[in-house]
Amino acid sequence: MLTKLSDLHQMAKAATRKKLVLAAAHDQNALEAVVNASRNEIVDVILVGNKTAIFEISEKSGLDISGFELIDEPDNDKAASISVKMVSEKKADIVMKGHLGTSSLLKAVLNKEWGLRSGELLSHLALFEVPVYHKIIALTDAAMNIAPDFKGKASILKNAVNYLRKLGIDKPKVAVLSAVETVNPDMKSAMEAAALAKMGDRGQFGKCIIDGPFAFDNAVSKKSAELKKISSSVAGDADLIMGDDLDASNAIYKTFIYFANARCAAVIVGAAAPIVLTSRADSDDTKLNSIALAAAVN
Numbered sequence: 001m002l003t004k005l006s007d008l009h010q011m012a013k014a015a016t017r018k019k020l021v022l023a024a025a026h027d028q029n030a031l032e033a034v035v036n037a038s039r040n041e042i043v044d045v046i047l048v049g050n051k052t053a054i055f056e057i058s059e060k061s062g063l064d065i066s067g068f069e070l071i072d073e074p075d076n077d078k079a080a081s082i083s084v085k086m087v088s089e090k091k092a093d094i095v096m097k098g099h100l101g102t103s104s105l106l107k108a109v110l111n112k113e114w115g116l117r118s119g120e121l122l123s124h125l126a127l128f129e130v131p132v133y134h135k136i137i138a139l140t141d142a143a144m145n146i147a148p149d150f151k152g153k154a155s156i157l158k159n160a161v162n163y164l165r166k167l168g169i170d171k172p173k174v175a176v177l178s179a180v181e182t183v184n185p186d187m188k189s190a191m192e193a194a195a196l197a198k199m200g201d202r203g204q205f206g207k208c209i210i211d212g213p214f215a216f217d218n219a220v221s222k223k224s225a226e227l228k229k230i231s232s233s234v235a236g237d238a239d240l241i242m243g244d245d246l247d248a249s250n251a252i253y254k255t256f257i258y259f260a261n262a263r264c265a266a267v268i269v270g271a272a273a274p275i276v277l278t279s280r281a282d283s284d285d286t287k288l289n290s291i292a293l294a295a296a297v298n
Contacts, residue, residue: 002136002167005129005263005289011167011296012042018093018295020276023083023108024076025049027099028057029280033287034096035063040288043295046092048083049099050074076100080108087273088114094294096276109271116271121145121155125163126266127293128256133220138164138172138240139256142249143277144268150192153242154204157196159270160240161208166297174200175219175238176212177248181230183213189244196242209234216241216252265289 002008012018022034025047031054034045047054047065051072058065073079080100086092095116097105109116124143127136140160145152157174164172176193184190193212200210211234217224222236243249256262264286268275274294278287 002127002169003134005127005136005265005292007136008127008167008265008289008292008296009040009042012292015296015298017041017044019044019046019091020094020096020291020295021046021048021083021086021092022096022098023048023105024079024098024100025070026053026057028061029287030096030098030278031057031063031065032061032284033278033291034068035065036284036288037291037295038067042288042292043094045069046083046086047071048073048079048086077104077108080105081111084108084111084116085114088116094274094276094291096291096294097278102277105275105277109275116273116275118270118272120159120270121148121152122268122270122275123156123159124266125160125269126253126264127289129263130256130260131262132260134237135239137220137238139249139252140240140242141246142243142253143246143266145246147245150195153192153196154199155270157210157242158205160242161205163267163269163297164239165207169239170207172208172239173234173237174208174210174212174240174242175214175234176210176242177216177219177244178213179215181213181215181218181228187213189213192244211235212242214238263289265293267294 020043026049046069048071123141126139161172178189183194190213197210197212211232219238225235
């Protein structure tokens, strides 16, 4: 059972060492993150980007990139294509966004000829170490899909539970959220949560336990569930919570960080390989944890 995010670092070190390719690597924040990950023996690194700018950044910031493979490509879109092709051709295992827009990288990822399509939606999976919770808790989807329809929700859920199983959570407990814990025909989120739970009962997501609808308190608090007379092995012990849409999930994501002092790791899943999309606002800890999350699975 994952109890802290540092467990991911140990898992990454114990696994076959992964190669991370940084697309448009002429970015100080991203360079600092991959140098830190390399120093911590989490990944080997390949840089694809403007060679002159990369050397200027590294020299100015005191970053040691002497052990990294470097491919000179000043054009950001071409750098994204080279990086994704390297993963597609098994020359690298993880792709990470550097100094380019998310849409540019995802365009390369979704290329029909040499991209990393898997047949599922791309979705965001975040793991949190929350001081008041008894284990690591995951959240999907707080960054990619704005208002997924039911089919989209099923794909997002499949992505998340598959990745959690790869992390060693053999039978993930999933709480699908609504504003209520009863099946209300007037609430789309409640009806879809109930349908996803039934799909889980029928084994359509593989080995996992899915329940819902849950209000957030029932998902994370056994006491709250008991007071509301909810009998569920998921209530108060969820490994994964799934919001109804991006607004709900993003609010939970930021509440965990800013109000609950949570540590975080996040990746994009649903492609043939993990994608690391860190933000400039992310802490160094979050960036390192996110790379470890991508590197911890075989």
